[in-house]
Amino acid sequence: MSGNATYRLSGTSILAVCGVEAPVVATSDSFDERLAATYERVGLLPGMQEQLAGVRERRWWPEDVTFADAAAMAGAKALAESGVDPSQVGLVINSSVCRSHLEPSIAVEVHHQLGLPTSCLNFDIANACLGFVNAIQLAGTMIDAGQVDYALVVDAEGSRELHNNTIAHLQRDDATAEEVKEAFASLTIGSGAAAMVLGRTDRHPEGHRVVGGATRAGSEHHELCVGDLSGMRTDSRALFQAGIALAVDTWRDAQGDFDWSEVDYYMCHQTSVKHIAAMAKAVGATPEQFPMTVTTYGNLGPAAVPFTLAQNVDKLQAGMRVMLLGIGSGLNTSFAEIIW
Numbered sequence: 001m002s003g004n005a006t007y008r009l010s011g012t013s014i015l016a017v018c019g020v021e022a023p024v025v026a027t028s029d030s031f032d033e034r035l036a037a038t039y040e041r042v043g044l045l046p047g048m049q050e051q052l053a054g055v056r057e058r059r060w061w062p063e064d065v066t067f068a069d070a071a072a073m074a075g076a077k078a079l080a081e082s083g084v085d086p087s088q089v090g091l092v093i094n095s096s097v098c099r100s101h102l103e104p105s106i107a108v109e110v111h112h113q114l115g116l117p118t119s120c121l122n123f124d125i126a127n128a129c130l131g132f133v134n135a136i137q138l139a140g141t142m143i144d145a146g147q148v149d150y151a152l153v154v155d156a157e158g159s160r161e162l163h164n165n166t167i168a169h170l171q172r173d174d175a176t177a178e179e180v181k182e183a184f185a186s187l188t189i190g191s192g193a194a195a196m197v198l199g200r201t202d203r204h205p206e207g208h209r210v211v212g213g214a215t216r217a218g219s220e221h222h223e224l225c226v227g228d229l230s231g232m233r234t235d236s237r238a239l240f241q242a243g244i245a246l247a248v249d250t251w252r253d254a255q256g257d258f259d260w261s262e263v264d265y266y267m268c269h270q271t272s273v274k275h276i277a278a279m280a281k282a283v284g285a286t287p288e289q290f291p292m293t294v295t296t297y298g299n300l301g302p303a304a305v306p307f308t309l310a311q312n313v314d315k316l317q318a319g320m321r322v323m324l325l326g327i328g329s330g331l332n333t334s335f336a337e338i339i340w
Contacts, residue, residue: 006214006257012140013207014338015150015197016082019310020074021297022059022191026163031187034167035180042177049187054273058190058298060160067098068109070156074195075114078152082197086114090148091121091139095131095155097301098229099124110154121148128225129269130328131155131302132194133213133336139198140210149200155303156193161229162186169231185234186227188272190298194306213324213336214254218246225329240275243327248282250333258337263289264320265312269327270294270304279325291315302328316340 032039032046039046049055061070071094079086092114094107107122116122125131125138132155139151166186170179201209221242225234254260260283268279270293280290291312293304300307305324316322320340327333 005216006212006254007137007141008212009140009144009210011201012143012198012210013201013204014210015084015199015204015207016078017196017306017310017313018074018077018081018194019303019307020070020077020193022061022070022158022193024060024062025057026060027057028055031163031167035170038170038175038180042175042180044177044180048184052184052272052274053188054295055188055298056295058159058188060191061158063160067096067100067156067158068106068113070158070193071096071106071154071195072110072113074156074193075110075152075154078195078197079114082199084150084197084199086116089116089120089150089152091142091151092116093122093135093139093151093153094124095126095135095153095302096124096157097126097128097131098157127302127332128328128330129301129304130326130330130332130334132306133302133324133326133334136196136198136210136324136336137213137334143198143200149203151198152195153198154193154195155301155306157189157301157303158191159189159298160191162189162232165230166232182233182235183231185225185236185239185271185299186232188294188299190300192297192300192303192307194303194310196306209339211337211339212258213334214250214257215332215334216246216250216253218242218331221331222329224331239329240278242331244275244278244282246331247279247325247327247333250335251283254335260323260337262321263323265316266290266323266325267305267309267312268325270308271299302326
């Protein structure tokens with residue numbers, strides 16, 4: 001199928017999905033104030049974050065809250081909502097991009113904070129903004145295979161350090177307009193956390209069944225967005241164009257395996273309002289079918305898809321078809337269908 005990979009699950013359901021807001025608001029206006037001298041010197045105007053990406057504000061965690069703390073908060077909330085006791089969890093996956101150290105994994109800290117059993121597998125999956133959707137596929141495959149009864153997927157992203165480092169870099173007397181443009185996407189990143197509990201469908205008829213999904217790689221674009229907490233360099237225009245093209249190719253190729261012509265809602269990775277509008281147009285959906293969180297939370301990376309889903313569960317009714325649309329730097333896409 002022209003490089004497209006599909007999968008189907010037969011016995012995995014979502015039992016709970018939740019988001020946790022970071023409490024400190026960082027507005028685009030406040031960033032513009034800090035960069036006013038740079039904008040004036042290089043001939044750029046303030047307001048780009050809101051005008052081009054639609055991001056009015058994003059959030060930060062308090063300085064004493066670690067990525068593992070935030071992920072554990074989301075995990076504890078999801079477990080409480082699902083009714084699953086921590087002792088029953090057989091797998092925990094952390095899909096965060098952000099981490100304060102290379103080892104050990106963030107998952108081991110979440111495992112410890114939540115008091116999960118020693119028999120519970122725990123590890124990280126890192127795949128840019130696609131990690132959470134990848135984790136759903138892996139957890140569902142293990143549940144279908146009978147290896148685990150319950151899986152917990154967590155994600156926590158934090159942007160305070162990235163923002164402060166980026167702004168400091170751009171405040172240099174020799175910073176150029178090109179550097180400002182390359183750092184544009186860095187300032188759209190937000191902070192937040194999300195978690196999902198998955199379990200066996202035969203034990204939980206009240207759950208929301210994961211049907212399956214499709215993935216596709218466009219790794220020739222792996223240099224379009226490269227970053228860490230010290231800074232991020234992004235060719236925003238090229239990344240936008242290549243990401244939409246790859247997503248459309250994935251969507252079209254998957255039609256041979258899935259009939260996605262009648263979907264009720266799409267929970268999409270959130271980079272900008274223009275990106276979401278382009279995705280809606282590409283799949284023939286209305287803007288109302290693509291709920292947005294990017295305007296007030298920024299780009300939450302891999303947490304964006306589950307966070308947006310959690311923010312909109314009140315709109316969903318039993319039997320509705322919900323698509324999770326993940327696109328990550330690299331480039332990769334991964335879609336998953338849920339029967340609510």
